[in-house]
Each structure stands twice: as C-alpha cells, then as structure tokens.
Amino acid sequence: MQSILSVISFLLIINVLLLLFSVNSNAQSLNINDSLQTGQTIKKGILKNVKKIEEDTVLMPYMDSFIGKTLISGLTIKEGNIVSENMLQATGSTTFTLSNGIKIHYKFADKNKNDVQLKAISYGGLSLVKDNDLPSAQFLGDMMSLSGLGYYSATDLSKILTNKTVKTDIHLSNLTESICSTSTTKDFETLMQMIHLHFVNPRFDTDAYQELIRNLKNNITQRNHIINEKIKDSVTATLYGNNNPKQRLLNNDFIKEVSFDKIKTLYMERFNNAADFEFFIVGDLQKRALRPLLEKYMASIPTNGAKEIWQDNSVPWLQDTIDKDILLPMEPPKSVVRIGYQNTMSYSLKNELIARVLGEILQLRLTEILREETGGTHSVSAKANISKRPVEQASLQIAFDCNPNREGQFITIVNQEVEKIVKGVISQADLDKTRTNYLKERKKHRGYNSYDMHILTNYFREGYNMNDPKNFEDILNTILIKDLEVFTKALIKESKSYKIVFNPGSNVKK
Structure with a gap:
C-alpha cells in the first residue's frame, strides 16, 4: 500500500505540473471553473493509473529468510550406526559404542521433567x-x-533457535576440554545437531573476536576499581611472581596476546577428535528416541584413534614460607588477611570427605569467635580440600576481613584454633552438625537429574559409584575426631604456608 501511495503522489504532482505549466496553457488565466474542470481531469487520470498499478502490482507478505531452515541445512551427513549397547546395573545406565568409536553413557532420569543434559569430556585442557x-x-x-x-552468526543462530530451549557451552579447563549442554526433551535433536556442528563445522567469527576484545578491555577497566580483584591479583603475584607464564595477571598486556588465529588453532587441536571424548546423556529422554539421533548426529562425526592425557602443569610457590604485608588503600578502611597451607598427601574418598569436614568445622569455630565474640570481623571463611590431579596434595585456606590494626589479634586466634584441631581439641557437636548438614544436602541433591549425571561421570571417569553408601554415607558416619586430628596434623606439619595481610594504614612492613 505504501508503494501505491508513493506512485499516486508522484503522478499527482506530474499531472498538476503538466496541466498548469504546459506550453499551451496560461496558468494566470485559470478561473474557478477551469480549476474544477482541471481537478476532475486529474482525478480521472489518477484513478486510471491506480487501477493500472493494482493490476500490475502483486503485494507479497514479509517472509523471514530463516523460516524452514535448520542448523544442518546445506550440510551433508553420512549416518553411522550403533555397534554395541551394554547395560550397567550398578548405575542404571546404558553405554552405546558407535561405529566411529565414540562412547555414550546414557541414563533415563525424570526427576526434572522435560530436562535433558549432555556432557562431553576429554583429558588435555x-x-x-x-x-x-x-x-x-x-x-x-x-x-x-x-x-x-x-x-x-550468533545473531542468525538466535533466529534459528527461536522457540527452542537449548544451550551449549565450550570449556577449556586446567586438565580437560568439555562441552556442556542442556535442552528440553522436544529440542534434544537440535542439541544433537549443535554437538555435531561443534566437531564438524565450528564457526570462528572475526566480528565476535573484536567484540570479545572490547568486552575484555571493558572488564579490565572495571576490575581496576574492584578491591577484591586487586587483592586476588596481589595474592597471585605474591605466590607465583609477576612474570610466571602459567599464572598471569589479567591486564592490558595479557589481552594484547589474545589472538584470533591462535584461538582457532587451539580449538581445532583440542576438539578435533570426538572419539577422545566421553559423552554422558542424562534426562527425560527415552532410549528409543535417543538411538536414531546417536546414529545420525554422533556416529557420523569423523574420528581418529588418537588418545590424549593431561600433563602435570602445577606451579610451585616462590617460597615454601611466605609472610608479606601489603599497603592497599580501601574505603571503608579495613584489613584483609589470607592464610594458606599446602602439603603432599595421598588422595582417597575418605581424605576428601575429612578435608571438607575440616573446613566446615574450622569455619564454624572462626565465625563464632571472630564475628560473634569480638564483633570486629566483616567476613570469615575456611576451606580445606585434597586434589587428585595433577598432583596429590591437601590444602587449607583461611580468609577474613577485620577492622584496621586488629589483624594481629585475629591471626593469633586463627593459629590457636588450627593448633587445637591438630591436638584433637574438636567439638563433637560441631562434627555432628557438619555431618547432619552433609546428609541433608545429599538427600536434597538426589532429587535432581544432575545427581544422576554426577553418578555417571564419577563412575566412568573416577572409577567409583557415588550412589553406593560405602562411598559417602558410610565414610561420613564413621569420621571421628581422631581422623580430623591426624589429617590436620599431616597437612600442617612441615607444610608450605603463606600469610598475606592487606592493610590500609601506612604503618606496614616493607
């Protein structure tokens, strides 16, 4: 309609000009009757032209160019097949082996209705x-x-995925590369298409790279004004130095080294072989619906026989014992303390649980003493853990904020509480409370599909069934005060340690 009106306006102007200023006319001698007659002539001419336009013009409705398209439009897929299907009673799962060597561990779970999760994990990172x-x-x-x-592109992808609930994320962590995905049951085929494309047709967009760099520069500008980020960077520099290649600070020099070509190369290296990944699918999806999707989208991915393993890329501290005070103006003024211990220790499920319990009990004690009894601390936390990879070692981190010039008093209290645990002076009530909380938390987690995903990943990646009481409840219920004493003594004795104090005042050690 808009185009017709434009033509009408144009024709009206032309007709009026031709009538009023033609060689054979005298515009100044026109009277009212002449004007009326001229108007009728113009009207007839316009109506005649409009009729002709309507006959010759076909108005088409707006058509979205993405209607009918899918993620795999224009892509040739040569389907494979499932070569074996093995059920595992211990986990209630099925393992599919595909013709290209890919393994998929699947479990039906409808604790969360209409929810399906997929994880793909490979060592390396x-x-x-x-x-x-x-x-x-x-x-x-x-x-x-x-x-x-x-x-x-990301914009076009959002149009293709209109009215679909599906998401995939790429992760490159210290020791692994992974893809984490979720979808509704009806959109799971779209999720499978996305997984297929991540391996056979990933996209590297230069505009996206420019956007990434802008975001990073903005982030650096913002974090320069965030006190916790300054503290984090100072701790990293204190422990590892300013120029450690594996423990870099996020600054403008770091961003300058982020390269589009390197990102592309790294992705193709880390995600070039789907058969080196282990796939896990858990959720509200029946096996009969899953099988053809595996054959079409997963068994069709080209693979090779290469297998990778992680390397030990751990970084030692600059010194085994670090004690440093740092002047860092803060508003409002406060002192910030970071204390840590690190020691070699063999990994086991029992040691993992003991470490967690230790952290919880120490948190309870420090919160009660520092916050409630002295009323001078802003926050306090204590965490203990034990790592399995890349090296087996236990650690304990304690952090608290307090009013300026009181950090010395509170550090003494922290050291006293740690020493009490080393000597076995531990409240049975604190141990019982922590145990009860863990059991409640465990029961709550059982009500989600994600719990079943953890069952599968732990079983096939770590070699134990986390759903078996002997691997959690039985261990937790048998942890004694003596176990905490022995563990803490082994962690603290001859350990590496640091104490870093951030002080807003001028009276600090240099």
Missing part, C-alpha cells in the same frame, strides 16, 4: 597448551559463544 598460547586459550570458550555455530 590447558595442560597441553604452550605458555605463549595460554592467553588465547583462556578465552576460547567466550570466543566460541560469541561466534555462533556452523553457517550462522
């Missing part, structure tokens, strides 16, 4: 990345999220 490429590797996942997928 940042541990296989050269030091010079670490800045690019750190933001690989962000870059892929901004780039879109397959033939579609």
Whole structure:
C-alpha cells in the first residue's frame, strides 16, 4: 500500500505540473471553473493509473529468510550406526559404542521433567597448551559463544533457535576440554545437531573476536576499581611472581596476546577428535528416541584413534614460607588477611570427605569467635580440600576481613584454633552438625537429574559409584575426631604456608 501511495503522489504532482505549466496553457488565466474542470481531469487520470498499478502490482507478505531452515541445512551427513549397547546395573545406565568409536553413557532420569543434559569430556585442557598460547586459550570458550555455530552468526543462530530451549557451552579447563549442554526433551535433536556442528563445522567469527576484545578491555577497566580483584591479583603475584607464564595477571598486556588465529588453532587441536571424548546423556529422554539421533548426529562425526592425557602443569610457590604485608588503600578502611597451607598427601574418598569436614568445622569455630565474640570481623571463611590431579596434595585456606590494626589479634586466634584441631581439641557437636548438614544436602541433591549425571561421570571417569553408601554415607558416619586430628596434623606439619595481610594504614612492613 505504501508503494501505491508513493506512485499516486508522484503522478499527482506530474499531472498538476503538466496541466498548469504546459506550453499551451496560461496558468494566470485559470478561473474557478477551469480549476474544477482541471481537478476532475486529474482525478480521472489518477484513478486510471491506480487501477493500472493494482493490476500490475502483486503485494507479497514479509517472509523471514530463516523460516524452514535448520542448523544442518546445506550440510551433508553420512549416518553411522550403533555397534554395541551394554547395560550397567550398578548405575542404571546404558553405554552405546558407535561405529566411529565414540562412547555414550546414557541414563533415563525424570526427576526434572522435560530436562535433558549432555556432557562431553576429554583429558588435555590447558595442560597441553604452550605458555605463549595460554592467553588465547583462556578465552576460547567466550570466543566460541560469541561466534555462533556452523553457517550462522550468533545473531542468525538466535533466529534459528527461536522457540527452542537449548544451550551449549565450550570449556577449556586446567586438565580437560568439555562441552556442556542442556535442552528440553522436544529440542534434544537440535542439541544433537549443535554437538555435531561443534566437531564438524565450528564457526570462528572475526566480528565476535573484536567484540570479545572490547568486552575484555571493558572488564579490565572495571576490575581496576574492584578491591577484591586487586587483592586476588596481589595474592597471585605474591605466590607465583609477576612474570610466571602459567599464572598471569589479567591486564592490558595479557589481552594484547589474545589472538584470533591462535584461538582457532587451539580449538581445532583440542576438539578435533570426538572419539577422545566421553559423552554422558542424562534426562527425560527415552532410549528409543535417543538411538536414531546417536546414529545420525554422533556416529557420523569423523574420528581418529588418537588418545590424549593431561600433563602435570602445577606451579610451585616462590617460597615454601611466605609472610608479606601489603599497603592497599580501601574505603571503608579495613584489613584483609589470607592464610594458606599446602602439603603432599595421598588422595582417597575418605581424605576428601575429612578435608571438607575440616573446613566446615574450622569455619564454624572462626565465625563464632571472630564475628560473634569480638564483633570486629566483616567476613570469615575456611576451606580445606585434597586434589587428585595433577598432583596429590591437601590444602587449607583461611580468609577474613577485620577492622584496621586488629589483624594481629585475629591471626593469633586463627593459629590457636588450627593448633587445637591438630591436638584433637574438636567439638563433637560441631562434627555432628557438619555431618547432619552433609546428609541433608545429599538427600536434597538426589532429587535432581544432575545427581544422576554426577553418578555417571564419577563412575566412568573416577572409577567409583557415588550412589553406593560405602562411598559417602558410610565414610561420613564413621569420621571421628581422631581422623580430623591426624589429617590436620599431616597437612600442617612441615607444610608450605603463606600469610598475606592487606592493610590500609601506612604503618606496614616493607
């Protein structure tokens, strides 16, 4: 309609001009009757032209160019097949082995209705990345999220996924690379298409790279004004130095080393072989609906026989014992203290639980004493853990804020509480409370599909059934005060340690 009106306006102007200013007419001698007659002539001419336009013009409704398209439009897929299907009673799961060597561990779970989760995990991660490429590797996942997928930019991808509930994220962590995905049951095929594309047709968008760099620069500008980020950077520099290639600070120099080409190369290296990944699918999806999707989208991915393993990329502290005070103006003024211990220790499920309980009990004690009895602390936390990879070691971290010039008093209290645990002076009530909380938390987690996902990943990646009471409840219920004493003594004795105090005043050690 708008185009017709434009033509009418144009014709009206032309007709009036021709009538009023033609060579054979005298505009000044026109009277009212002449004007009326001229108007009728113009009207007839316009109506005649409009009728002709209507006959010749076909008005088409707006057509979205993405209607009917899918993620795999224009992509040739050669389906494979399932070569074996094995059920495992211990986990209630089924393992599919595909013709291209990919393994998928699947379990039906409808604790969360209409929810399906997928994880793909492979060893390697940042541990296989050269030091010079670490800045690019750190933001690989962000870059892929901004780039879109397959033939579609991020903007076009959102149009393709209109009215669909599906999400995939790329992760490159210290020892692994992974894809984490979720969808509704009806959109699971779209999720499968996205997984297929991540391996056969990933997208690397230069505009997305420019957006990533802008975001990072903005982030650096913002974090320069965030006191907790300054503290975090200072702790890193104190423990590892200012120029450790594996423990870099996020600043403008770091961002300058983030390269589009390196991100692309790293992605193709880390995600080039789907058969090196272990796939886990858990959720409200029947096996009969899953099988054809596996054959179409997973068994069709080209693979090879290469297998990778992580490398030990752990970084030692600059010194075994670090004691440092740092002047850091803060508003409002406060003192910030970070204390840590680290020691070699064999990993076991029991030691893992003891470490967690230790952290909880110490948190209870310090909260009661520092916050409630002295009333001078703003926050306090205590966490203990034990790592299995890349090295087996236990650690304890304690952090608290307090009023200026009182940090010495509170550090003494912290040391006294740690020493009490080393000597076995532990409240049975605190142990019972922590145990009860863990059991309640465990019961709550059982009500989600994610719990079943943890069952599968722990069983096939770590070699134990977390749902078996002997691997959690039985251990937790038999942890004694003596166990905490022995564990803490082994952790603290001859350990590496640090004490870093951030003080707003001028009277600090240099």
